[in-house]
Amino acid sequence: MNQLDAALAARSFRAGRGVRSASLRHRRLAPNPLALVFWQLGGEPFSAAAIGYGHKRQNLRMVVAGDPRNRDLAFAALLKFAGWFNQRFEVAAGYREWIQEEGTEVSSNAPQVIVANEASVEMIGRLGRRLAYLPTDGPKAAPPELIRLGQHFLFLHRHSRVAGQQLVVPLTDFLSQHWVTPQSAFEQQSLGAFNSYIAPPAGSSGFHAAAESERDSLGPVPSGDDDQKLEPLVDRFNLRRGQATDAVTVTPLLIPIENHYRPLIQHTWTQVWDCRDREASWLEAPSVERRWQSDRKAYTQHIDWTAKNGRTRTRQTARQAAVRLRTLEDAKARLQAEEACDDPVKMIPYILQNKAVQGRVVRIEADRRERINGRMLRRPLVTLLSPDACLVPRGKELWWTGSPDGRSYLIHDVQPDPSGGCLVTLKLTTGSTATPLPAAKSQACFSVHTTTKAWFANLPPTEPWSHRPPVGEPPPAPIEGENPL
Amino acid sequence: MTPQDSSGVYDPAVMEAARSVANTAIQDFVSRSDSNRGVVVTAPAGSGKTGLVVNAVGAARRQKFRVAVGTPTNEQAFSLVRRIAVDHPGETVTFVPASDISLPTYASQLSNVQQVKASNANGAGVIVGTLSKLGDAFSRGDLGEVDALLVDESFQADSSRYYAVGGLARLHMLVGDSGQLSPFSTIDDPDHWRGLPEDPLQTAVGVLLRNHPTTPVYKLPITRRLDSRAAVVAQAFYPDLRFSAAVMPGVRQLRLSPAISNEPRGRLIDRALDGACKNGWAHVELPTAPSLTADPEIIDLIAGTVDRLAQRGPKTRCESKTTWSDLPGARVAVGVSHNDQKDLLRSRLDSMGHSDVVVETANKLQGLEFDVIVAWHPLAGLPEVDEFHLEAGRLCVLLTRHRHACILFGRASDRALLDAIPPTSPAYLGFNPDPVYEGRETHESVFVALEPHRLTR
Numbered sequence: 001m002n003q004l005d006a007a008l009a010a011r012s013f014r015a016g017r018g019v020r021s022a023s024l025r026h027r028r029l030a031p032n033p034l035a036l037v038f039w040q041l042g043g044e045p046f047s048a049a050a051i052g053y054g055h056k057r058q059n060l061r062m063v064v065a066g067d068p069r070n071r072d073l074a075f076a077a078l079l080k081f082a083g084w085f086n087q088r089f090e091v092a093a094g095y096r097e098w099i100q101e102e103g104t105e106v107s108s109n110a111p112q113v114i115v116a117n118e119a120s121v122e123m124i125g126r127l128g129r130r131l132a133y134l135p136t137d138g139p140k141a142a143p144p145e146l147i148r149l150g151q152h153f154l155f156l157h158r159h160s161r162v163a164g165q166q167l168v169v170p171l172t173d174f175l176s177q178h179w180v181t182p183q184s185a186f187e188q189q190s191l192g193a194f195n196s197y198i199a200p201p202a203g204s205s206g207f208h209a210a211a212e213s214e215r216d217s218l219g220p221v222p223s224g225d226d227d228q229k230l231e232p233l234v235d236r237f238n239l240r241r242g243q244a245t246d247a248v249t250v251t252p253l254l255i256p257i258e259n260h261y262r263p264l265i266q267h268t269w270t271q272v273w274d275c276r277d278r279e280a281s282w283l284e285a286p287s288v289e290r291r292w293q294s295d296r297k298a299y300t301q302h303i304d305w306t307a308k309n310g311r312t313r314t315r316q317t318a319r320q321a322a323v324r325l326r327t328l329e330d331a332k333a334r335l336q337a338e339e340a341c342d343d344p345v346k347m348i349p350y351i352l353q354n355k356a357v358q359g360r361v362v363r364i365e366a367d368r369r370e371r372i373n374g375r376m377l378r379r380p381l382v383t384l385l386s387p388d389a390c391l392v393p394r395g396k397e398l399w400w401t402g403s404p405d406g407r408s409y410l411i412h413d414v415q416p417d418p419s420g421g422c423l424v425t426l427k428l429t430t431g432s433t434a435t436p437l438p439a440a441k442s443q444a445c446f447s448v449h450t451t452t453k454a455w456f457a458n459l460p461p462t463e464p465w466s467h468r469p470p471v472g473e474p475p476p477a478p479i480e481g482e483n484p485l
Numbered sequence: 486m487t488p489q490d491s492s493g494v495y496d497p498a499v500m501e502a503a504r505s506v507a508n509t510a511i512q513d514f515v516s517r518s519d520s521n522r523g524v525v526v527t528a529p530a531g532s533g534k535t536g537l538v539v540n541a542v543g544a545a546r547r548q549k550f551r552v553a554v555g556t557p558t559n560e561q562a563f564s565l566v567r568r569i570a571v572d573h574p575g576e577t578v579t580f581v582p583a584s585d586i587s588l589p590t591y592a593s594q595l596s597n598v599q600q601v602k603a604s605n606a607n608g609a610g611v612i613v614g615t616l617s618k619l620g621d622a623f624s625r626g627d628l629g630e631v632d633a634l635l636v637d638e639s640f641q642a643d644s645s646r647y648y649a650v651g652g653l654a655r656l657h658m659l660v661g662d663s664g665q666l667s668p669f670s671t672i673d674d675p676d677h678w679r680g681l682p683e684d685p686l687q688t689a690v691g692v693l694l695r696n697h698p699t700t701p702v703y704k705l706p707i708t709r710r711l712d713s714r715a716a717v718v719a720q721a722f723y724p725d726l727r728f729s730a731a732v733m734p735g736v737r738q739l740r741l742s743p744a745i746s747n748e749p750r751g752r753l754i755d756r757a758l759d760g761a762c763k764n765g766w767a768h769v770e771l772p773t774a775p776s777l778t779a780d781p782e783i784i785d786l787i788a789g790t791v792d793r794l795a796q797r798g799p800k801t802r803c804e805s806k807t808t809w810s811d812l813p814g815a816r817v818a819v820g821v822s823h824n825d826q827k828d829l830l831r832s833r834l835d836s837m838g839h840s841d842v843v844v845e846t847a848n849k850l851q852g853l854e855f856d857v858i859v860a861w862h863p864l865a866g867l868p869e870v871d872e873f874h875l876e877a878g879r880l881c882v883l884l885t886r887h888r889h890a891c892i893l894f895g896r897a898s899d900r901a902l903l904d905a906i907p908p909t910s911p912a913y914l915g916f917n918p919d920p921v922y923e924g925r926e927t928h929e930s931v932f933v934a935l936e937p938h939r940l941t942r
Contacts, residue, residue, distance in 0.1 A: 161673075161674070161677075163672075163673070315681065315683065316678075316683050317683060318644065318645075318648055318682070318683045318685070318692075319648060320683070321645070321678055321681075321683040321684065321685045322644070322645030322648050322685040324685075325645055325670060325672070325685045325686070326645070328670075328672040329670060329671055329672055332671055332672055332673070333671070353824065353825060354824070354825065354828040389832075391828040391829065391831070391832045392828075393828075393831060455583075455584075457617040457618070457620055457621040457624075457649055458620070458621045458624040458625050458649075459620065459624055459645075459648060459649050460620070460623060460624040460648075460649065460651075460652050461624070462652065463648075463651075464648060464650075464651025464652040464653075465521040465651065465652070465655070466521075466523065466647065466648075466651040466657060466692065466693050466696065466697070467644070467647075467648055467651055467692060467696060468696055469696045469697070470696075470697070
C-alpha cells in the first residue's frame with residue numbers, strides 16, 4: 001500500500017464510504033460486454049455447475065449441469081453455453097483495420113468479458129485448461145465448439161495477466177484500481193462487500209453495509225449453506241435420471257436445480273451490472289485507447305491462430321517464458337506510466353516517493369546553450385517552484401507529463417525557496433526546437449514515467465545447448481481421453 | 486607487491502588454496518573445445534572473481550580461442566574492459582555497446598580498447614558487452630559464434646538473459662557470487678514459473694546445472710575484501726562454501742581520534758565507532774518500537790554516525806598502504822533496503838556537508854567495495870517479515886562491502902521477528918530451496934555471529 005492509499009483508507013473509514021483514488025476511469029468498459037457468472041460445486045473446481053450469461057442486464061440466460069461431476073452432463077451444459085459464447089466472442093474478428101504503428105491488420109473491435117471477481121477469472125482458466133486439449137476423435141471425441149470455448153477461455157486467462165488489459169475485467173480488481181476502502185485485499189475480493197462499502201445504501205455506513213453483503217457468495221465458490229441446500233436436489237436428480245444423460249430425459253429433471261441457482265445468479269448479475277453501470281459513467285482516461293488497441297491486437301492474433309488450427313502449448317519453452325516475462329514487465333511499466341501521466345491523483349504516490357516533482361513553472365530559459373563535446377548546443381532549462389521539499393537527486397532522469405513519450409529532462413539544480421518549498425531546475429536533454437516545453441506560469445509535473453516503448457533484446461530462435469538437457473524429457477501421459485483413471 | 490613484501494600480510498595457505506582452485510577451473514575451461522560444455526565458479530563476496538575472469542580470458546587466448554565476455558549491467562562491462570585491457574596489453578579488447586551507451590574515459594582511453602558495432606566485432610579476439618546486447622547481436626546474425634563465453638556475475642544474470650547468449654559459444658564459464666541478491670522482476674506473479682525448467686527468473690548458473698548436472702563447479706575458498714573478523718560473519722551467507730580471509734589478522738586497521746560524547750545519543754554513536762574500529766563490527770540495537778520504513782530515529786543515528794566518523798579524523802592502513810592515511814568520505818557508504826530510506830538519508834547527509842559519502846540500496850551496492858559501511862538492517866522495525874526483507878542476499882550485500890568496518894543499525898524487535906510464526910511460503914514442485922525459510926535461518930545465524938558486537942542504548 002502506498003502512502004496515498006493509506007491516507008485515503010483512513011479518510012474512507014471516517015466517511016463511512018469509499019473514496020476515489022483516481023479522477024478518471026482507467027479501463028475501457030465496453031457498451032455490450034459478455035457478462036459471465038459461474039457457480040461450481042464446493043469440491044469440484046474444474047466443472048461449472050451453473051453459468052449465467054448475457055450481454056445486457058435485461059437478458060440473463062442460464063444453464064445448469066445438474067450434476068457437474070458427470071462428464072457428459074457437465075459438457076452438455078457447457079456446449080449450450082459455448083453455442084452462445086463462441087459466436088459472440090469471435091464475431092468482432094470479422095472486421096479489420098490497418099494499424100500503422102503495429103504494421104498489421106487488427107480487428108476494429110474486440111469482445112469484453114466482465115466477471116464479478118478474480119476467482120471467476122481463475123475459473124475461466126481452469127475450464128479452458130480442461131476443454132482446450134480434449135481429443136477430437138476416438139471413443140471420447142469432444143465437440144469442436146467445446147474445444148474452441150476452451151481455447152478462448154485459456155487465451156482470456158493468459159491475457160488477464162497482462163497489466164491494464166481489458167478483454168476480461170474482474171470487477172473487484174477494477175474497483176480496487178479506482179477506489180479505496182479500509183477493507184483488506186481479501187475482503188475486497190467479495191464484490192458485494194466492496195460495492196457496499198463504496199456506495200452504501202442511504203442512511204447506512206459502508207462498514208455495516210459491507211458486513212451485511214459479505215454473507216452472500218457471488219460465485220464461483222458456493223457458500224456452505226447453499227451447497228447443503230443443493231445436495232438433496234442433486235441426489236434426487238441422479239436417482240430419477242438413472243444412468244441417462246440425454247437431453248430429453250434430463251432437461252425436465254433439471255428444473256429444481258435451476259430454481260436453486262436462479263436467485264443466486266440473479267443476485268450476482270444485479271451486483272455486476274450495478275457496479276459496471278456506475279463505473280462506466282466516469283470519464284475514460286486518454287491512454288485507455290492505446291491499451292485497448294493492444295488488446296485488440298492480442299485478440300486478433302488469438303483468433304487467427306485458432307482459425308488455422310494452431311495449438312497452444314500447456315507449458316512454455318524457455319524462449320516463450322523469457323519473452324513473456326519481458327512483455328509482462330513492459331506492460332506493467334507502461335500502465336503505471338500512462339495512469340500517472342493521465343491522472344494527477346494517480347501521480348500523487350510517486351510525488352510522495354520522490355519519483356516525481358510538481359509545481360508552478362517560474363522560469364524558462366528556452367535558448368540557453370552549453371558546451372558539449374566542444375560545441376555550443378541548446379539545452380533549455382525549466383524551473384519549477386514546488387510547494388514541497390524535493391528529494392529527487394541531481395542528475396535524475398525525468399519526463400514531463402505533458403510529453404511522456406518525448407525526450408527526458410535531468411534534475412539540474414535544487415534550491416530552497418523562502419516560501420518553504422523549493423526551486424527545481426530541469427534541463428532538457430535535446431536541443432531540438434520541435435520538443436515542446438511547458439508554458440510559463442503553468443502547473444507542470446516531471447516524473448520517472450515514460451511511455452516510450454522499451455527496447456527489447458532479440459532472442460535467438462533456437463534453444464541454446466545450455467537451456468536444454470542433452471536428452472529430452474519424455475512427454476507426460478494424457479490427462480483425459482483414452483486412459484481414464 | 487613483491488612476494489617478500491607480502492610476508493606477514495597475506496595468509497600463504499589461503500592464497501595458495503585459492504590459486505590452485507582458480508588454476509584448475511581455468512585449465513578445465515580451456516582444455517576442450519570440441520563439445521558443449523560449461524564450467525561454474527562460485528565465490529564469496531570480494532574474492533577477486535573479476536581477476537579470475539581476466540586470467541581465464543588470457544588462458545583462452547593462449548589457446549587461440551576467440552572469447553566473448555558478458556555481464557548483466559553496463560557498469561560491470563566497463564570495468565571488465567579496463568581490467569582485461571590493462572592485464573593483457575597484447576590483446577585488443579573490443580567493446581560492443583548498446584545504442585546510447587559508450588565507454589567511460591577510464592576504459593576508452595586505453596590504446597588496446599576499441600568500441601565498435603556488433604557487425605564489426607566478428608574476428609575480434611576478445612569481445613565484451615552486456616548479455617542483452619551480445620545476445621541481441623547474436624540473434625540478429627550481426628555477431629557470429631565464438632569459441633568461448635565467459636559470464637561474470639552469473640548469479641545476478643537471469644535465465645532469460647543467459648538464453649540470449651547461450652548459443653554464442655560451445656564452451657561456457659560462469660563466474661559469480663551465490664550470496665548476492667537473486668534475479669527479480671517487477672511483475673505481479675514472478676513465481677509463475679518457479680520450479681519449472683523454463684523459469685526465466687532462475688539464475689544462469691541454476692539453469693545450466695539443471696540441464697547439465699555434471700557441469701563441474703569450482704568454489705573459490707577466499708575473500709580478499711573481507712578480513713578474518715568480517716569473514717566469520719559472512720560465512721553464514723555461504724552454507725556450502727568454506728572460505729577464509731586473504732589478509733592476516735591485524736593488517737587492516739581503522740583509527741579514530743579518541744573522544745566520548747557527553748550526551749546519550751552521542752555516546753551511543755561513539756561506542757559504536759570505537760567498537761567498529763576495534764572489532765570491525767558494531768550492531769546498534771534500538772529499543773522495540775513500531776516504525777515507518779523510513780524510521781526517523783534510524784535516519785538521525787546513521788547521519789549522526791557518518792558525521793561523527795568524519796569529525797573523529799578517521800585514518801586507515803592496510804595491506805596495500807601500510808602507512809596511516811586519511812579515510813576520504815567517498816570510501817564510506819550507507820547501505821539501505823528502500824529508496825525512501827536512501828532519499829531521506831541522501832538529503833540529510835548533503836545538508837551536513839557529506840555529499841561524498843555514498844548512499845545506496847543493496848541492489849545498487851552489489852559488486853562495490855568501500856572501507857567503512859553503515860548499514861540499515863533490512864528487518865529494522867518491521868511489524869512482520871516477508872520474502873523481500875528476509876532475502877539473505879540483501880543482508881549479504883549490506884554486510885560484505887567493507888574492508889575495515891561495518892556498523893549496523895536495527896531494533897530489538899528484529900530478532901523477535903525471527904522467533905515469531907514464520908510467514909507462509911508456498912511450495913513449488915521441482916524447486917527445493919525455500920527462500921523465506923532459508924532467509925530466516927541465515928538472518929538468525931547472522932544475529933548470533935554479531936552478538937558479541939551488539940550495543941544498546
